[in-house]
Amino acid sequence: MAKPTFYLTTPIYYPSGNMHIGHTYTTVAADTMIRFKKQTGYDTYFLTGTDEHGQKIERKAQQAGVTPQQFVDKIVAETKDLWKLMNIEYDDFIRTTEDRHVKIVQKIFKQFYDQGDIYKSEYEGQYCAECEAFWTPTQLKDGNLCPDCGRPTEKAHEESYFFRMSKYQDWMIKYIEDHPDFIQPPSRANEMLNNFLRPGLQDLCVSRTSFKWGVPVDFDPGHVVYVWIDALSNYITALGYGTDHDELFKKYWPADVHLVGKEIVRFHTIYWPIMLHALGLPMPKQVFGHGWLLFGNDKMSKSKGNVVYPGPIVKRYGVDALRYYLMREMPFGADGNYTNEAMLTRMNADLVNDLGNLVSRTVAMIEKYFDGVVPEPGALEGPDLDLKATFEALPGIVEDQMNKLQFSIALSEIWKLIGECNKYIDLTQPWVLGKSEEGRPRLRTVMYVLAECIRAIAVYIQPTMPSTPARIYAQLGVGDDALKTWDSVKVFGQLKPGTVVKKGEALFPRVDIKKELEAMAAEAEKAEKKAEKADKKAEKKEEKQPAEPGVASFDDFMKIKLVAAKVIACERVPKSDKLLKETLDIGGGKTKTVCSGIAKYYAPEDMVGKTVVLVNNFAPRKMAGQVSEGMLLCAEDPDGSLRLLTVDGDVAPGSEIG
Template identity: 50%
Template sequence: MIHEESYFFRMSKYADRLVEYYEEHPEFIQPESRKNEMLRNFIEPGLEDLAVSRTTFNWGIPVNSDPKHVVYVWIDALTNYITALGYASDDQTNFEKFWPADVHMVGKEIVRFHTIYWPIMLMALGLPLPKEVFGHGWLLMKDGKMSKSKGNVVYPEMLVERYGLDPLRYYLLRSVPFGSDGVFTPEDFISRVNYDLANDLGNLLNRTIAMINKYCDGIVPDYASKVTPYDSELSTTAANVVGRYREAMDKMEFSTALSEIWTLIARANKYIDETEPWKLAKEEDKTAELNSVMVHLAESLRITAILLQPVMIETSTKVFKQLGLDEEPKGLQELRFGEFPHNTKVVAKGDPIFPRLDAETEVAYIQNKMAEGAKSEDTSVKWDPEQTELVSEKNKEIKYEDFDKVELKVAEVIDCRKVENADKLLQFRLASGDSQDRQILSGIAEFYPDPNTLIGTKVVIVANLKPRRMRGQISQGMILSAENPETGKLQIVEAPKGMPNGAVIS
């Protein structure tokens, strides 16, 4: 525990106002699970005031009125969002133009700073809040976080050098729902490259370019609609995909947006099988149908390349080049099926943009690269505990004397039920060695839909926490629970069943 003179920001004064803002602006914190974390972990237990200056070191920005204090780094960092735009300067043009921000996109580990401290600071200044804060997740491995000692570290530079930038960007945004934690495996990565990129997109482009050269002397025919029985379905699919893609991108549901693009790609591949252009080419009276098939395929690829631009920059350029286009980024409002430029000549011979990979070879390559970073199995020689970086969610170090003040006890759940008019609270009646049963309220109702299943469970409680009222009822302590970092699910910490009620945990 660090003792130092500090100035404090009375965050507690704004707690109710902040919760009210959350309720009135449900889109403010995304995904919604992040909002639940902020409420459950920081606000509902009682929002603490924030130390906004430090005196035990001198690096940082001095407080003008009291130079022995320096500004707490997060106060400095957060205000940069507006001071960089000229707030409170002689020229506020950029601030007035660009603030409030449409979105702050941050890692989930700093959501608290952006959705509690920052909004309250802005409220105190009388300034508008950013429209949205999106907390994205972490990229994990099957056995948890990446660690050299586990031999499961994957460096993006290695993947980009061997497979290119676009396949990695595609994989990360397609396989991992944005906002959630995701798991990387070499098998899944190579599978995505082979099936999605080489088979689906790559083959569609290769076949289209080859057929336009073979049947149309390399010139894309002019667009005509409803020439074959399958034209309308393909064009309708494209129009629907563009609409749903836009909605998904606006919500930052990138995995969904990419899935929509592959709906169009799959439909175009099926269109080839349905129309059988190789048969149309053999019949002189089917020239119109053959031309329609060629332009519909070329147009599907043009739409695909435009939609892929935010994610696969290099791939889009390659598709445009093979189609003979110099396509500029186009707003989705202006994107229409059937606008392929007149008299466009495709390349004479298209190179595969995603050659198919030997899955076994490439999976082994990635695994070997992961293993190269692993530490020796004999960790007893190299392990130095003094070099261990200790990780703490709280970022607050305490001394033993401080911990010794906390009294943990074993308690048995005698009864458990939901608190009336409080969706998140459970009311526990506990036998914990007191003169009679005690009551604790806990905000874990969403994780235990049937509270009766907890009756008889031995739990660990903080027995000497100062009682406080919640929803008009007394809560006499705290029940310990653990949070799964991958799912966000809370689970009560259970005590050994054989321990007597009231046994002190030390």
């Protein structure tokens, strides 16, 4: 029989900076869930990736003096290293700059346009480049500030395509009402219905002309697909949707769970389903909006300087300690708080005291009393039977909680078994039983029961702490893979008497919390100083540039790309007495459209055939309702009249000038 499938996605992260512990939280949750589903018999598919387009990346790349592609390539490489460090085993990593994605996004955009779901109009609003979000005047904070990040917004006015969301509003409301499991936790469903859908859904701006770093709209040059159609489609483009090789799509779609942060629930539970509905595709089964990982009750952000990166923590305490903390500390769905102190406190209590001690004590006692051989148990009685009952009830409880993505509750249930084992040792007092011959039969049973429980605990913690079970199995002498499966923990008594245990080093080192916090603070300070030094170095480099206004360096001059371009068509811009619109041959079979304020000095028909000088690397801008993709150089008379710079003789269009 074919296994049931399970397709899980993380959001695709925005690589404008390095991934921090917040991204790690989501990705570890996804990996834990996938490992659990694999363990319980599912054919799983795990997708993560990066959302690489947009104005913010374009700007960051410019600041760093690299191309946007170079900028994201570097961060993506570092992201993949981080996921490796965190023991994340994804099946695919989609990048929205990949061909396989870009082509299908263009196809989807065209289909929406052809179907009448997308129409062209004008956009007017305030735009935050940091958040890449438009805001209406009533949403702004203190007049002009972005309500999300508090930065000043800019007035944006441009031609855009819009998705007719309003057309699907009633369908969407009904869908959410009819599918109570679709949005989790349920409180988020009410938020969507009451705050966005019932008041009336606004049509969504889905293209931009003010920046270039995006998926080009292939039937309307100058437009790039704006964020949501590009980003959300990743969940199906990664599976080969819309191509000739869509086996994965057929096998795994619809997704079982889209895991998202609560700030993007709206896009995943309103816009994405509407897009899918418009494409005639089935809905994802569930969108789970988890809470934020806060730092001392503050949202983690670079501008606040309170970002925690997982690297140093993993280096000091191991990946499993961090994974455990992230999954255990916060109820999934609510906001949680990250502090080093809480992480170390949990490590000492849960991992060192509860789990680590149980394993080392049990193995040590089997070595001491039975020469390291797991004894044959006698008939179970009283406390043995209580423990056995807990043991056999646990698979159902854990499965139930994990399927609801309640990692924290599932782990606390597993730790109840660990706690009961520790109590069982106190109650049965093996050190007393070991003193007399009469105690031996009882001691055999107690040691067997403990060893069997520890075996099951190793199975249970595998999804959250993938590298710890092997270390437990090694100490317990469990080599048979059949004893490491989910099925093997459903019935008590699978461990074979006669198994030889071997004491190893402690699973987790006990730490002196005060000392560790000091050491971590010192390390953070050192890293900060290093970063400061690097900043100063960069500043110095900048100082070499002439500071005097009006004096350009050679580097400044080289930034401007001038080319020879041939005018192949020219017309007046309607409703403007100043502008001419020229179509320019810029070589390589490419053309550009430019608007110039020369209508008073040149007739359109006189322009055709001239070879002019074009500034070729300006961002496109809007002039009198037209998109201008560059600027022609002119000489200006003292009286203000303009004459074009032209190139003497015949040169190929696109020839560089400089």
